[in-house]
Amino acid sequence: MKTEDHRSCDQAAGFYLEKEPFYLPLGREVELFSAAWQARLPVMLKGPTGCGKTRFVQYMAWKIGRPLITIACHEDLFASDLIGRFLLKDDQTVWSDGPLTQAMRIGAICYLDEIVEARKDTTVVIHPLTDDRRTLNIDKKPEVLPAHPDFMMVISYNPGYQSVVKDLKPSTRQRFVAIDFDYPDPEREELIVVREGGVDAATAGRLVSLAAKIRSIQQRGLAEGASTRLLIYAAKLIGRGIDPRRACRSAICLPLSDDEQMQETLGDLVDDLF
Amino acid sequence: MENTLEMLKLADPPTWELVRRELAAGRSELDRSRISLLVEHTLWALTLETSFGRCLAQSLAGLLAAGLPACRVALFIKMVRQAAGVGTTLGLIQARYLAPVIASGNKCLLRKYNRTVEVLLTKGSYTLPETLKLGARLISSGRLDDAAAYFDLLIAIFRHPLTYNRSMRLVYLVPRAVASMRPAARHFQIRQMIRLVERDVELVDDYIQGLEKGLALLDQKALALFLDRAVRRLERRFSGGRRFLALEAADARQLARSLQTAVDLGMVKARLDGYLQARTGLPLTIAPLTGTEPGGDEMVASNGRQVLLADPLDILPDFDSNLALAKTLVRLEACYYEFGTFDLDLDKVADRHAIDFGGQTQSTSGQACSMEIFCRLFSYPDLAADLITFFEHLRIMRLAAIHYPGLVKRSRPFLLLGAEKLSRRRQPLHPLWPLYRRLVLGMEQEEVSRDIPAGLSGQLEKAAGRIAEVEDSAAAVWRSYRQVETWLAGRCRLEGGVYRPLKFPLGWRVDWRRAASAWPEYDRKAAEVKDLLAARGIRVYKSDLKKLLVASGGNPSGRQLAELIQNGSRNTTAQEAGKKIVPASAGDLEGILAGLRNDSSADGPNPGGPAFYYPEWDCYLDDYLHDHARVQERKPAAPGEDGFYDRTLMEHGGLVARVRAAFERLKPEGLSRLRPWSEGDCLDYRALIEYAVDRRCRRQASERIFIKRLKQERDVAVLLLVDMSRSTANAVASGRCSVMEVEKQALVVFCEALEVVGDNYAIAGFSGTGPLAVDYFRIKDFGEPLNREVKARISAMSPQRNTRMGAALRHAASLLAGVPARVRLLIVVGDGFPNDQDYKHDYAIADTRKAVQEAAARLIHVRAVTVNMGSDPRLDELYGRQRHYVIEDVLDLPDKLVKVYSTLTRY
Structure with a gap:
């Protein structure tokens, strides 16, 4: 047993966060997540792109002192990519754990980023993991792997993804405690931009004001509003001597839309501020 | 006179009525003869x-009532009688369209009119009514030169x-x-058309197309x-010249663009609307200033709901400068909205500045906005408006410098x-102008001392220094008005009791009349x-209530009102003053608000067609009203206008081709990679390793080690539910057609796109009056081929009555639920x-939202596309956040609808 723990520690070493990630709580999400972790409940983070979901998971992993394994989901992600597979090594066949299995063994937080991008038959493998069984059926070995007591499953899900074809199945959704994220209020967002982007409060305030304006016309053809992440990018460019208008265009306007008219509108808003 | 007219009454009462009305509206009393x-x-x-007879009576009565000389009336009668000698149809045409020409008294115009009739008659009398109607309209509106040019054009074409x-x-x-030419450009545009017609009459079509595209x-x-340049092209190669003229050639478009200096509102409206809404957070739109209200030389104005912009804007020498000017005007005007100029509240002014308006603001407070009431408090409202503009510009410039x-x-x-232009004017400058500068x-100082007494200047500057809110501006006006008026009277600015207002640069001013x-x-x-509320001892500012009404679409909830009362600064002031505030319950407040809601009774049942009953959600009862709404299935009322479908395909040929291509591309995205597969296009390395491992372990190895690419079936069923309410009869911003016509065009493009992609789709319309007469028009059913009947039904769609959306949604959802598909989509x-x-x-x-939720519970995705209105936060309440799309310019609908659909259903 001691050997097992020792081996777990070795495996987990690379997944611990050494430095505290900067995260400014927006509500009671830290409290909620901590309670879910104590109850070992899986958590679903809902919110628009770039509002701080991933940073929040990093922060919580650091705060509760557990390793974090992140899997970016995509449409070619198979169950075996999560669970693991036998590999050929010299003349032997060697089992190689997938990131999910690894997280279960070492008691990590397993974070499936943008779960809607994964194939629906792949997401089904997490079902037994996310109810009271907390087990994973590895049919290739065969083995039913019980989760480490500290294992936790977190998924992120962006309701702004417009394709109804890529919606989460109700049977998957109903296994999670959901925490809703949105863009921070202007004061907090300004603090975040100052802290992360390294600009003065006045510049950060203008960037935040720009974001609020862009978000108010999201319905006019933007898939999503300007994220806090984009504001930080713009701030970082400004902090490195790029003209603010140019920085905003490159970091905020151009990534948001290819539409020429929309670009002009966004450009006009930037021109007002700088 | 009455006795003579009685004969007419006996002969034909409607004619008598027509004559009586014409004479009553006329300038002079008619004698017996x-x-x-x-x-x-x-x-x-x-x-x-x-x-x-009726037509002649009306025209003749109009001419007589206008006091025309007897010789001109006699000429009119003679010409009409001559025409009637040929045939009554021609007589009727002359009676109708000759009258304005005779009334104008312009002999040259009459000659041209006669020549036009003569030339048109060589082709047949069928050519007369449509062509002469416009001529008469131009003359009646006083545009005689345009009418003369138009007659020349008709002669040139029809000879x-x-x-x-x-x-x-x-x-x-x-x-x-x-008719669609700008009045200012009509004359020279007609003359150029004549120039082309004299070369070849075929060029008319190309020239008109060119005009529409930008000329x-x-x-x-x-x-x-x-x-x-076009003529040189025509001489070189006729067909190439025609393409050049019609702006079909790329170099022609480039040349036209380089020669264009004016900014057309249609070109920039969508992007400026977007800017305005982003900037102010309000559903504001841009509308043309020209033709809206006569406004002299002003370029921009606001009416509290729209920013009105000169259309076209052609002040500066090149296009880019005019575009920059248009944007600047919108930017400046947006400041009024963002910084609260139109939120002026006279109670706030009174409370904060201890000003007693002496009850003058109470009498009309119910009927007018505060800005209007305030300006009317003064003997010269325009002077008060100038002063408030002065202080508001000062305040806005200060705030803008910060934000x-x-x-x-x-x-x-x-x-x-703009200031420079005003200074160069010949008219004497307004004495306040130097101070404004x-x-x-922030312009030079020395000019000021010559024009304004130091005491007044100092007082205005002092007042300006304390301005933070619009109420401070109003207070500054209240305190300085008397002194300014006295000073201006001495400077002859108030001659004969008429005030000559201050001209502001670019015409940017607070327009209290429009507001x-x-x-x-x-x-x-x-x-x-x-x-x-005041009767219950609760003091609330009217401006705060108005803002709440605007934000809630005119119908706030009791909770919102309670929050306003709770947070309102006015009650805090009252509490501080020791006044007792009677607490109001949400129910009490609901009672107050209920009086504002319009109630009307429902109609009786509407017979015919299969009918279905659905529940309706009553948000006040917090419960369903069972079998409350009766939905009746119908087919469009009249047989469709032949060829609408094909005509749309022709008119939107480019768009349809583009959409078809886009949907063709959507199909290959439906290719799925199947694995592990027993045969296929390539090896699946993961399956291959497992195969090798199993072989090595002497286990039964699966031979499914290939990847196969297969065209995936798009298992999507979509129902398009189209609003056919009365409001769709409204003209779109450009005035070219109605919203319904654009909706129908969108349906045509949508059908073409769906036929390409192969999804199962249906189209329905809805309207009705009252809960028992909700009409559901089945335009195309699922699985029904896109045949002539369906096309005719699309053509026959027309604006009906109201929109009881919940019932229509429930019926559509029940139909869609029965369609076997993996993804079911309902687009409203x-x-x-x-x-x-x-x-x-x-x-x-609340009922619509409930119907959307019910559909979602049946795994039907409801999305909405809203056209011809600004984005409104209440749409979120209606359909849910990120579940609807607003298309500002309805003309974008055909293009955007298919884009929305392809986004929604991409795999």
Whole structure:
């Protein structure tokens, strides 16, 4: 047993966060997540792109002192990519754990980023993991792997993804405690931009004001509003001597839309501020 | 006189009524002989044909009532009688369209009119009514030069040998094109058309197409230049020249663009709307200033709901400068909204500045906006408006310098240019102008001392220094008005009791008259609620109530009102003053608000067709009303206009081709990679390793080690539910067609796209009156081929009555639920919020939202596309956040609808 723990520690070493990630709580999400972790409940983070979901998971992993394994989901992600597979090594066949299995063994937080991008038959493998069984059926070995007591499953899900074809199945959704994220209020967002982007409060305030304006016309053809992440990018460019208008265009306007008219509108808003 | 007219009454009462009305509206009283003349000729015409008699009676009565000399009236009668001698149809045409020509008294115009009739008659009398109608309209509106040019054009066109079909086309095409020309450009655009017609009559079509595509925006010199080039092209190669003229050639478009200096509102409206809404957070839109209200030389104005911009804007020498000017004007005007100029509240002014208006603000407070009431408090309202503009500009410039340094930097050159232009005027400058230049525009100081007494200047500057809110500006006006008025009276600015207003650079000013017309219904409601609350001892500012009404679409909830009372600064002031505030319960407040809601009774049942009953959600009861709404299935009422579908395909040929191509691309995205597969296009390395491992372990190895690419079936069923309410009869912003026509065009493009992609789709429309008569028009059912009948049904769609959206949604969802598909999508296309008898505001929104939720529970995805209105936060309540799309310019609908669909269903 001691050997097992020792081996777990070795495996987990690379997944611990050494430095505290900067995260400014927006509500009671830290409290909620901590309670879910104590109850070992899986958590679903809902919110628009770039509002701080991933940073929040990093922060919580650091705060509760557990390793974090992140899997970016995509449409070619198979169950075996999560669970693991036998590999050929010299003349032997060697089992190689997938990131999910690894997280279960070492008691990590397993974070499936943008779960809607994964194939629906792949997401089904997490079902037994996310109810009271907390087990994973590895049919290739065969083995039913019980989760480490500290294992936790977190998924992120962006309701702004417009394709109804890529919606989460109700049977998957109903296994999670959901925490809703949105863009921070202007004061907090300004603090975040100052802290992360390294600009003065006045510049950060203008960037935040720009974001609020862009978000108010999201319905006019933007898939999503300007994220806090984009504001930080713009701030970082400004902090490195790029003209603010140019920085905003490159970091905020151009990534948001290819539409020429929309670009002009966004450009006009930037021109007002700088 | 009455006795003579009685004869007419006996002969034909409607004619008598027409005559009586014309005479009543006329300038002069008619003597007996003129009345006899009128009756005599009318009776003669009535004996030939009733419609001719009525038409002659009306025209003749109009001419007589206008006091025309007897010789001109006699000429009119003579010409009509001559025409009637040929046939009553020609007589009727002359009676109708000759009258304005005679009334104008312009002999040259009459000669041209006669020549036009003569030339048109060579083709047949069928060419006369459509063509002459516009001529008469131009003359009646005083545009005699345009009318003369138009007659020259008709002569030039119709003296060519033309086939019947060609004549018929030109009879409709030419007047429509001339009517759509800008009044300022019409004359030279017609002259250039004549120039082309003299070369070849076939060029009319190309020229009109060119005008529509952009030539209409060229000024006189630029258009002549462009046509010189086009003529050279025509001489070289006729077909190439025609393409050049019609702006089909890339170099022609480039040349037109380079010659264009004017900014057409249609070109920039969508992006400026977007800017305005982003900047202010309000559903504001841009509308043309020209033609909205006569406004002199102003370029921009606001009516509280819209920013009105000169259209076209052609002040500066090149296009880019004019575009920058248009943007600057919108930027400056947006400041009024963002910084609360139109939120002026006289109670706030009184409370904060201890000003006693002496009850003068109470009498009309229910009917007018505060800005109007305030200006009318003074003997010269326009002077008060100038002063408030002065202080508001000062305040706005200060705030903008803090929040929008870029805006100030970019607006300043234009403001200075405007100031320079004003300073160069010959008229004497307004005495306040130098002070405005110094304080608002930050220009030189020395000029000021010559024009304004130091004491007044100091007082205005001192007042300006304390301004933070619009109420401070109003207080500054209240305190300085008397002194300014006395000073101006001494400077001859108030001659004969008429005040000559201050001209502001770029015409940027607070327009209190237009602002007064912004939200009259909300002004009234806010005043009512304020009074009702005051009766309960609760003091609330009217401006806060009005803002709440605007934000809630005129129907706030009791909770929102309670929050306003709780947070309102006015009650805090009252509490501080030791006044007792009676707490109001949400129920009590709901009672107050209930009085504002309009109630009307439902209609009886509407017979015919299969009918279905659905429940309706009553948000006030918090429960369903069972079997409350009766939905009746119907087919569109009349057989469709032949060829609408094909005509749309032709008119939108480019768009349809583009959409088809886009949907073709959507199909390959449906290719799925199947694995592990027993045969296929390539090896799956993961399966291959497992195969090798199993072989090594001596286990039964699966031979499914391939990847196969297969075209995936798009298992999508979509129902398009189209709003057919009365409001879809409204014209779109450009005025070219109605919202319904654009909706139908969108359906055509949508059908074409769906046919390409192969998804199962249905189309339905809905309308109705009352809960028992909700009409559901089945335009195309699932699985029904897109045949002639379906196309005819699309053509036959027309605006009906109201929108009881919840019931229509429930019926559509029940139909869609029965369609076997993995993804079921219901797209609602409408032009606003649901509205029916007993079905408005919160109630309608709550029921629609419930219907959307019910559909979602049946795994039907409901999305909405809303057209012809600004984005409104209440749409979120209706359909859910990120579940709807707003298309500002309805003309974008055909394009955007398919884009929305492809986004929604991409795999």
